[in-house]
Amino acid sequence: xxxxxxxxxxxSASVGDRVTITCQASQDITNYLNWYQQxxxxxxxxxxxxxSNLETGVxxxxxxxxxxxxxxxTISRLQPEDIATYYCQQYDDSPLTFGxxxxxxx
Amino acid sequence: QVQLVQSGAExxxxxxxxxxxxKASGDTFSNYALxxxxxxxxxxxxxxxxxxxxxxxxxxxxxxxxxxxxIADESTSTVYMEMSSLRSDDTAMYYCARLVLGYSSSxxxxxxxxxxxxxxxSS
Numbered sequence: 623x624x625x626x627x628x629x630x631x632x633x634s635a636s637v638g639d640r641v642t643i644t645c646q647a648s649q650d651i652t653n654y655l656n657w658y659q660q661x662x663x664x665x666x667x668x669x670x671x672x673x674s675n676l677e678t679g680v681x682x683x684x685x686x687x688x689x690x691x692x693x694x695x696t697i698s699r700l701q702p703e704d705i706a707t708y709y710c711q712q713y714d715d716s717p718l719t720f721g722x723x724x725x726x727x728x
Numbered sequence: 729q730v731q732l733v734q735s736g737a738e739x740x741x742x743x744x745x746x747x748x749x750x751k752a753s754g755d756t757f758s759n760y761a762l763x764x765x766x767x768x769x770x771x772x773x774x775x776x777x778x779x780x781x782x783x784x785x786x787x788x789x790x791x792x793x794x795x796x797x798x799i800a801d802e803s804t805s806t807v808y809m810e811m812s813s814l815r816s817d818d819t820a821m822y823y824c825a826r827l828v829l830g831y832s833s834s835x836x837x838x839x840x841x842x843x844x845x846x847x848x849x850s851s
Contacts (some may be wrong), residue, residue, distance in 0.1 A: 649777065656836075665843055665844055666841055669839040672836075709772065713830075717791075718763075719775065722782075723772045
């Protein structure tokens with residue numbers, strides 16, 4: 623199975639800060655990488671697909687980059703509503719696997 | 729509005745089985761796969777398996793092979809996930825999620841999620 627390692631596991635930042643979360647795959651997954659946001663008590667929500675494509679309706683302060691084994695999700699200016707846990711997910715091979723999550727707090 | 733509506737919470741005894749449903753609307757059954765992802769309390773997301781209703785084909789994570797069955801009823805646009813031999817560590821929120829398909833019906837990303845079904849396993 624492809625292992626996905628996220629860092630940090632949690633972070634605290636201020637409103638307006640630039641926040642970056644990283645995700646490393648255990649093998650080359652080209653750009654087969656997605657990002658999700660999960661707020662407490664809610665189902666996950668797709669933010670970014672294919673490493674860098676913003677899902678319709680997602681604010682432009684979210685962006686994704688990377689290829690191969692190293693990827694990142696950036697929130698350009700953190701907002702209070704961005705408090706959530708963020709997960710990466712690869713689809714290069716079955717089983718589909720997720721990173722362990724990064725909890726973002728203010 | 730396209731949505732996935734899941735069945736209600738379940739409480740089960742160890743060793744028993746559970747069957748959770750997910751009713752889809754819109755063109756979900758025609759153009760997507762439907763998948764199950766679980767999340768134990770305070771833990772991350774774990775993919776269990778998926779079915780492509782238009783082909784009737786299922787794919788499971790090795791961990792769940794033989795213990796989980798995913799079926800689709802096209803007449804009601806409903807997908808079911810049945811898990812047998814339940815253990816206490818199967819206690820989790822079980823999410824139904826729509827999977828966008830790529831080249832050769834490969835799985836890509838989850839673009840729509842149900843609200844989840846809590847399954848609690850306790851003696």
